Amino acid sequence: MKLHLLDRSSINNSSFTTKSEEYPYFLKIWHYHPELELVVILKSEGTCFIGDSIEKFGNDDIILIGKDLPHMWQNNEDYFKQDVKDGAKAIAIHFKQDYLGKAFFETPEMIHLMELFDRARLGIKFLNIDKNLITDIKHMLDLKGFDKTMAFLNILNKLAKHKNFKQLASQGFINSFKTTKSDTQDKVQAYIFKNFNKDINLEEAAKIAHMNTSAFSRFFKRVNRKTFSRYVTEIRIGYACKLLMENKFNIAAICYESGFNNISNFNRQFKLVMHCTPSEYVKNYKNELLTY
Numbered sequence: 474m475k476l477h478l479l480d481r482s483s484i485n486n487s488s489f490t491t492k493s494e495e496y497p498y499f500l501k502i503w504h505y506h507p508e509l510e511l512v513v514i515l516k517s518e519g520t521c522f523i524g525d526s527i528e529k530f531g532n533d534d535i536i537l538i539g540k541d542l543p544h545m546w547q548n549n550e551d552y553f554k555q556d557v558k559d560g561a562k563a564i565a566i567h568f569k570q571d572y573l574g575k576a577f578f579e580t581p582e583m584i585h586l587m588e589l590f591d592r593a594r595l596g597i598k599f600l601n602i603d604k605n606l607i608t609d610i611k612h613m614l615d616l617k618g619f620d621k622t623m624a625f626l627n628i629l630n631k632l633a634k635h636k637n638f639k640q641l642a643s644q645g646f647i648n649s650f651k652t653t654k655s656d657t658q659d660k661v662q663a664y665i666f667k668n669f670n671k672d673i674n675l676e677e678a679a680k681i682a683h684m685n686t687s688a689f690s691r692f693f694k695r696v697n698r699k700t701f702s703r704y705v706t707e708i709r710i711g712y713a714c715k716l717l718m719e720n721k722f723n724i725a726a727i728c729y730e731s732g733f734n735n736i737s738n739f740n741r742q743f744k745l746v747m748h749c750t751p752s753e754y755v756k757n758y759k760n761e762l763l764t765y
Contacts, residue, residue, distance in 0.1 A: 478505060478506065481508045483571065488622070491566050491613060491614055492566075492610040494558050494564070494565055495560055498561050499546035501547050502542060503545045505541050505544070506540070506541070507569065509540055509567070509569070509570060510565060511610075512535070512537075513533075513535050513563060513565075513580075513611075515562040515564065518530065518532070519548040519549045521536070521547070523538060523544045523596040523642055524643065524711075525714035526642050526643070533602070535602050536641075537593045537596070537597070539590070539593035540569075540570060540593075540594075542596055542642060544596070548561055564610055564611065564614065567570055568625075576757070578590070581688060585627050585630075586630065596640065596641030596642050597641065600638055606631055609627070612624070613628070661681055664678055665678070665704070665708060670730060675689070675702070678701060706742050706746065709732045710731070710746040712731050712732075712735040713728070713731040713739070714747070718758060722757075
């Protein structure tokens with residue numbers, strides 16, 4: 474499946490774009506763009522591919538997609554019938570992470586929005602959203618200039634403070650490092666991403682952090698909210714998903730390409746992370762992609 478770079482930049486003398494989209498069905502294009510994308514599904518059902526995640530979507534879903542994160546929207550089969558009356562409707566807002574200036578979101582009052590953008594690197598599906606927020610987003614389409622900018626900031630503020638959400642893509646699928654405020658964490662993550670498909674161990678990572686293994690284990694779990702071994706496993710599984718989607722290698726080759734030493738452990742860890750086996754993942758992916 475070819476990945477397309479799409480131009481979502483604003484051409485209307487605005488720092489971000491808002492668009493109400495209505496089609497017989499969403500275009501089935503695997504694509505990415507440097508802008509973040511906030512999508513509100515007004516009336517549509519189907520499957521969205523975001524990174525290596527395969528997620529059902531429906532009415533009133535709100536999803537925030539990070540910059541350069543590959544994604545695709547695919548409607549259910551009914552939308553492709555000639556006699557369908559109601560098409561797919563959504564609101565899409567595209568904006569650069571620094572759309573109000575590089576320093577704006579680095580101020581103490583806005584740092585929670587920067588953290589929202591950082592979480593969006595993996596894609597975020599917001600759960601149990603108040604319908605009033607969807608109304609606010611609809612209303613923003615009628616605003617201009619300052620009023621529109623303030624309305625959007627208010628929406629981002631509410632989303633940043635919303636605690637019930639689901640991260641979509643896995644760390645292993647993402648090609649960029651997580652932005653952190655710690656040089657130590659940056660160095661450790663650089664080591665992990667460079668060596669995840671080779672021999673990698675806690676002791677070496679602890680040396681890079683200039684800590685003993687016990688202190689490093691506590692530090693890593695506090696910062697990443699999971700153990701070092703679990704984090705590395707998820708990186709490997711995410712990378713394996715990427716290879717499975719590209720369909721260039723068989724499962725046995727992908728096992729070793731991803732840093733696992735044997736098939737049985739690869740299958741076991743894959744199921745723990747993705748809740749299906751590698752072969753089931755491929756089958757589900759192909760079924761969703763080729764059915765319509």
